[in-house]
Amino acid sequence: MTKPFMVHDPVYSTVVLNELEQLLINDHCLQRLRKIQQLGLADTVYPGANHTRFEHSIGTMQTASIIGNSLNLCQEDIEKIRLAGLLHDVGHAAFSHAVENVLLRNPDLQPVLNNKKCSSHESFTRFLIQTQLINSDQICNLIEKMNGVDPVYFLKEIGNIAIGDTENVAKPYLSQIISSDIDADRIDFLLRDSYHTGISLGLIDVDQIVQSLTIKDNRLVLGAISESSYNEDLVITAAESMLIARSHHYTAIIHHPRTQAARSMLLYALEDAIYSYEKINGKNIATNKVKDFFTLYNDNDLLNFINKYGSGRSKESVSRIIRGNLYTPKVRFNQKRLPSSTKMSLSTIARHGIACKMFESEFIKLLDMENILIDLNVATGLPKTMRFLSGEFESFLYDESALANGLVRAISRNISLTCFVQNETDVSDLEDMSILETKMLDIVNKLS
Known part of the structure; x- marks a missing residue:
């Protein structure tokens, strides 16, 4: 029998792997994640954010194990959630979510696997x-x-x-431990991303959160060990703290304008390269190539693909990303600056990839400026299903906590519309910016 193997981790110190976990961790599926950055291109803003999906996968496995032991699961179930946590990201594309948008914006490029179209990394x-x-x-x-x-x-x-499929497993709570509103995946990425970016807004009390989880009717719910009102308050406070951290995570890291600039540059360049590849090889071969982005490619492979098939502008975008010379965010509207009459329409458009692509493309045409990018972005993966157990009474957390309700609403409204220019001098003085803002608002009203 192979001896247990120890991995030294910056978040959990030491993680011990058994024989099967060691075998899986050396498989190509997981080894590929060593060269895929967890936060995509966030290291253009936060230099320390060069951690990978590989270490996050090990961390999710460890977090799942901590939750399983806290819930007194049997060893067989703990082993299952450890393996699920270890493997939960093997289908992630190079540069993580930045590339996944290609599937949503171009449904005709979605590969068919097991007779089903794949529109997400989970597939x-x-x-x-x-x-x-x-x-x-x-x-x-x-x-x-x-x-x-x-x-x-x-x-x-x-x-x-x-x-996180709860419908096709005998014990749905095992899936919820890996993927739900409060799960091993989110706990690890909040801790790990905070550590590597230096943004302490994502710090959470793992022990308190884990101790707040319990099982009822085969489902994972929030519930206090004791039914005293104080302990119930602590449970809700622990859940609220995670929602606060998640909200700050979006604002400080995911929606940072420079992170968005790098993401947009990569997305536009990749779509251009795929279009060129499709013209040469045909739709079917192009669709299979997109499958490779999620199963074979790492970050460097994807950049090489763009450099091989992309236009001159796309190759220049890759070069600029590597050099950290990003497009400049000149005008940015968030939920506070957008007209209330159009926010709902923009939010709906942003959540539907093909509509968002059409919107951005038409926006650029109407703006009639050279060397610009438009990015319409909205928060995804909204928390909405976690339930709270008080005695025998069960309800949604968001009905019991006004703060949790408000945080979910705040996250759902986290929308931004940004115009990026290639060079700082493209829109130089305040008068030009004012004209650009007015023109963008006019276009928003027209298109939405």
Whole structure:
């Protein structure tokens, strides 16, 4: 038997891997994540944010284990959630969510796997776990040896747990531990992203949050060990603290204008390169290439693809991203500056990829300026399902906590519309900026 292997982690200090976890961690599915940055291009703003999906996957596994032990799960279930946590991001694209938007903005490029179109990294994650890992005799033999189960059935269950599928597992709470409003994935990325960016706004009390979780009717809910009103207040406070951290995470990191600039530059360049590749090779081969972004490519591979097939402007964008010479955000409207009459329309457009692409493209035409990018962005993955248990009475957390309700509303309204210019001098004086702002508002009213 292989000895336990220790991984030294900046968040959890030491993480111990068993024989199966060691075997999986050395598979290409996970090794690819070593070269995919967790926060995409956020290191253009926060130099320390060069941590990877690989270390986040190890951290999610460890967090899942902590939650499982707190809930007194059996060892078999703890092993399942550890493996699901370790594998939950294997279907992530290069540069993480920055590239995933390609699928939403270009549905005709969505690959078909197992007779279903893939529009998210979760679809690729399930595919890789349930159909690719099974091809490894070494992995299958070890699953049979350690767990005494059919590896096909076992990996199917792990795949469902890893993407938070509560409908196709016998114990839905196992899936919720990996993916829900308060889960191992979110706990780890809030802690890890805070550590690497130096933004302490994302710090949370893991022990208090974990101790606030309990199981009722096969579902993960918030509930106090004691039914005293004070302990119930602490449970709600722990949940609120995580929502606060998540809200600040969006504002400080994800929606930072320079992060958005780098994301937009990469997205426009990649779409241009895919279009050129499709013209050369045809739609089917282009769709298969998009699949490679989520299953084979790392960050460097994706940049090489753009440099090979992209236009001169796209190649220049890649060069500028590498040099940290990003487009300049000249005019930016957030939820406070956008007219109330158009915010709902813009939010709806932003949540539908193809509509968002059409909006941005038309916006650029109407603005009639050279060398600009338009980015319409809205917060995603809104928390909405966590339930709170008080005695025998169960309700939604967001009905019990006015703060939680307000935070969810604040996150849902976190929208931005930004105009990026190629050079600082493209819109130089205040008069020009005022004209640009007025023109952008006119276009917003027209298009929305």
